[in-house]
Amino acid sequence: MPRRNQRHRTDRPAPAGGRESRIDSGPAGYDDERYLVRPVPGSRATKTYRCPGCDHEIRPGVPHLVAWPADELGGAEERRHWHTGCWNGRGSRGITRRWS
Secondary structure, X not given: OOOOOOOOOOOOOOOHHHOOOEEEEOOOOOOOOEEEEXXXXXXXXXXXXXXXXXXXXXXXXXXXXXXXXXXXXXXXXXXXXXXXXXXXXXXXXXXXXXXX
């Protein structure tokens, strides 16, 4: 049986930088606190980070999220790496670790 030709998706452009980001409410859950959130695939996770939601390490190779305040320029010092489950559950529990 012959192979089918694959369609190439040209109906939507690729996101800038190859990553999709979204705006969510912040860790405290208030609507006036807006954060940019970007997923980090496991193949791009090369360093160890500490999740502020559970205070456990995010090891290299583990997919996770990066979040930073949307109203500021969001420099490197404002970015925080979160486990995806910790970020999704941030409204029902408080932050375990406060950063300075």
